[in-house]
Amino acid sequence: MLHSDNLISNGHRALVSAGSKPGLKKEWLGPLAALVVVVLILSVLRPSTFLTWENFRAITDQASIPFILAMGASFVILMGCIDLSIEGVMATAALIFVLLSANSVNSVDLGIGAPLIALLAGTLMGLLTGVIHTVFRVPSFMVSLGTWFIGLGIATVLFGDSIPQLSGHLTRTWASASPLGVSNAFVVSVVFVMVAKFVSDNTLMGRFTYAIGADENIASLNAVAVNRHKVYVFALAGFCSALAGVIGSSRLGVGVVDLGSGQLFQTIAAAVIGGTLLSGGRGGVINSICGVLLVVIINNGLILLGVSPVFQRAVSGLVIVVAVVATAFSQRSRLRIVK
């Protein structure tokens, strides 16, 4: 989003010596270490409540939707862009899903078609964001801000006068059912993460995303269709938001406009804490997963420790600050410019 000169593609001597120092072999070792530390601390402080199966279940449930959202967000952020429309697309997808499944407000029931159409809608919204960004050269920050409101607006219009409730048995219970021990939602999110990791490391989609994040001009010199690719990535992010919306409303059993409220902050926080740089080209799937887990587990820990909800936000906020300061600390140098 805001470009720093962390990646100096010109590689001139003077800057190589004054710029970023060679980092860790694997970029996600830092966040992973932090995660381990946090888990250890909580295990020591609250062994009877933290280290239980119920708590693990609770954590996995909490992490399902953020995992999915973090995948879409990671790809977007790796390109150096940002997607603020998460909550809006979630809302739209949720309402479409509920209104097209067996529900309390109308007599439509498209069965499996309902979530599929909802996912399609989300993808189209992401596509819209991507197209406006690339065709009109408007910063993704602004475009996705607009599509966020549009998404909320569509959801509001669909919402009508009363809360649509899911009436089908499958739709209401599927997400929370746990035939495998952990909720289906979590299973889906884990599979999604594994696919995302494969894509980011071994496919054109993934590699080009990194290339665009490093330097768009150079990427395009290397036969990367930058604009087209960006549109694909935003569409993917829309898909992720829609999937999160479908799962979320299935869990709640209703379709509401503020389903995704607070998810944007949490998703961006997870990316930042995980070390996926907002300037692009650095970080990735594992970084974001570590970030999500850190956010979820810290929140979980705060509840177990009995910290008043009033202070939870401050703690989350301070974690973000500490995370970035810790990551950047070793890189400090005279002329380093970070925006």
Place this chain on the structure above:
Amino acid sequence: MNSPADRSTARLGSADLKVFAPLAVLLILLGIISIFQPSFVSGVGLEILAYQAIPILLLGLGQFGVIQLGRIDLSSATLAVLASVSVAQLLEPLGVFAPVVTILIGAAAGFANGMVISYFQVPSFAVTLGAIGVWQSLSLVIANETTVYVSENRKFIDWLDSLQICGYSAAVFIGLALAVLAWAVTRWTRFGAFVKAMGLNERAAAMSGVPTAVVTVAVFTISGAFAALAGIVLTAQQGTASASGLGVGLLLPSIAATICGGVALTGGVGSALNVIVGSMIIALIPVGSSVVGVDPRYQQIVYGVVIILAVILTIDRTKLKFVK
């Protein structure tokens, strides 16, 4: 590596027509509204617009300096909320000093942001994102988790809203004056030249002796002060303050206002005067939708669409090296 082809397009370093794009967009929007409600402009329409726009303008002005440096302050709206509850609580004990102390609180918060960002060389997006949480918790604590009603010593901030000249409140005039001041500083002071140079190429600025750390901290401190002023105005307008109040939802509109004012997110480009126009555009969207008779349920869609259109029309693409 400059061919004759490149040299023939030697551009001027400053003004060109794009500077009037935000104004054009505003006039178009006003024009559309006038078609539906001809008396909007001549009646109280503009006054209502000013009332809504002033907090956005104040936040936008604070954001202006930060964005000029190529950074961002995501915590400004939350800081405005903190200020609004603070001034509400402080009026009783401190009387006339309450607003002053509140602005100092805002400046101190901005100062803290700036120091962390500058000393640790960390991304402003991340630090101010974290700061949101901290200011939110502080707001809850100061407001005792309820809505604070301003009763004692109301008059010390009331005048911001109730003192009216030609239908416009004192806050509006203060806001306009501050925008002009910001513009003058950018154009005619060394500080302004430093900010512009840093926004365009911070490294070269540092190598030319510009005190980059000091400027960064100063700009964030100013952003904090402006946010505090916006919070005070909000409390004056509403008579109450709460930690979950109006302020939080003003962050993105205030950034949108700055962008619609032609300021580039990458820094170094834009004018404070246009932030006035930008905030009017942003405030106009909900106001105008109501006047034009858009169904309330559709208003958010309209908001989103108009913001996108406004930005498309006002962004100065010639100055943007790349778009992210």
Place this chain on the structure above:
Amino acid sequence: MQETIPLSLCNVSKSFGPVRALNNVSLSVRTHEVLGLIGENGAGKSSLLKVLSGIYQPDSGDILVYGQKRTFSNPAAAASAGVGVVHQEQSLVVNLSVAENILMSTRATKSGNKDCKVRFGIYNWRKINEEAAEILKRIGSNINPKSKVEDLSFADRQMVEIAKALQISRQPGVQPIIVLDEPTSVLEDNDIQQLEQEVRRLKEIGSVIFVSHRLDEVMKFCDRICVMRNSEVVGERLTSKVNADELFRLMTGRQAATTSRERNKSLRDSAVVLNLEGLGAKGKFSDISLKVRSGEIHALVGTNRSGREEVCRAVFGAEEFDSGTVRYNGKVVSRPNLRESVYGGVAYLPSERKLESMVAGMSVAENLQLTHRGERASSIFVNPAARRDKAKEWISKLDIRPPIPDADIASLSGGNQQKVVLAKWLEDCQLSLLILDHPTRGIDPGAREDVSTQIFAACEEGAAVLLIADTLEEAISLADTITVMRDGEITATFDLNSGAIPTHAELVAKMI
């Protein structure tokens, strides 16, 4: 006869509106030869390259490939005729591996993907790494294809660029023609030898076009030299039959001026401005002791790993040092700090102009007054009108073109930009130390002379100059003292005022 010539241009012209970029240019490249293309900035070299590589299409004239007329409507078409260009700017994606970079550029060509390195979008890493290893071996490089580009040295990155160009242009039945655009502009003497070997190897495989404005290198690398001036080809010579003076004359239309100065023998009594005692920075340089006096030009000479740039940056305050002292006008400066250096009369011209010394997007006048020193140091206000007037003064003093104070500095040519940057420092007469890092890099001989004149003038007024020269010749002709560095240490010091002027060979011996 034409059929044996891989590539030739016949009477090619190209204009952009009223501006003529190429005027009736004809040239041909033979097999197994290195053709040099030389000319000042603005002579038309880059336009010619763009026509050769398919980026521009000529308005008139023909391109012949083995005698057949062809149109290069895009770079892919040029590549299919065997043309591979290594551009001046880096074109590698730094956060990906070498093998990926080679893969990405070859995907665009018709035959690029026929062995299915990428299927349905999924990478076959084994094949990708294999192909990269093979092409790297072909050019004699032992770079690991799996290493990330950002971990590579500069010279290695250039090898990868050459590998890319070679790969793109490898077509069946067609000789590759590799174009190297100013390849030495960022290399040091040591790496240049590596490049020489590389060029020789490429010559065996196909042909090379070597574009430069450096006379000595063109003469070293090329078999035949084509000179351009004012968008025309003004001469073609066999290297064996021409000398540097004639080339200079063809290039510039003037006689070569030897920009050397009279040696100032009275330096011994001048005040010492800069005194470094045992200066060291771990991993970069150690035990650096030298003195620079008022009016002296002190050149630091060495390869790119010698540490001389780091020493200069440490003195200015752009980098840290951990041992030794810096004495400035007799007083110890414990931690040189950018602001204090600037305000204390130290100027620094970095080698990376675009990144470190000029602010693109601001006008010439604004760039000129970026440092607020001297009489303006204490004023809070800025007067745009006075600023413009001051700028006009300097524009005429240094012959900066175009002479518009409000012009965006980014729209000026490299040489003019450098003049603006130099003027920024000279503006305040209280300059006592001028640190110049490759001040004449990338600017043509005409502008170079203007810059040198100003440097001499500053010396006359008492400034001490610490110089990292572009070439050894430049150092020898300009300096009063030469300090040679190798691997972070000083290996020799030469006092040219005492009459003993070192030879090129003597210096190189101490450098490596």
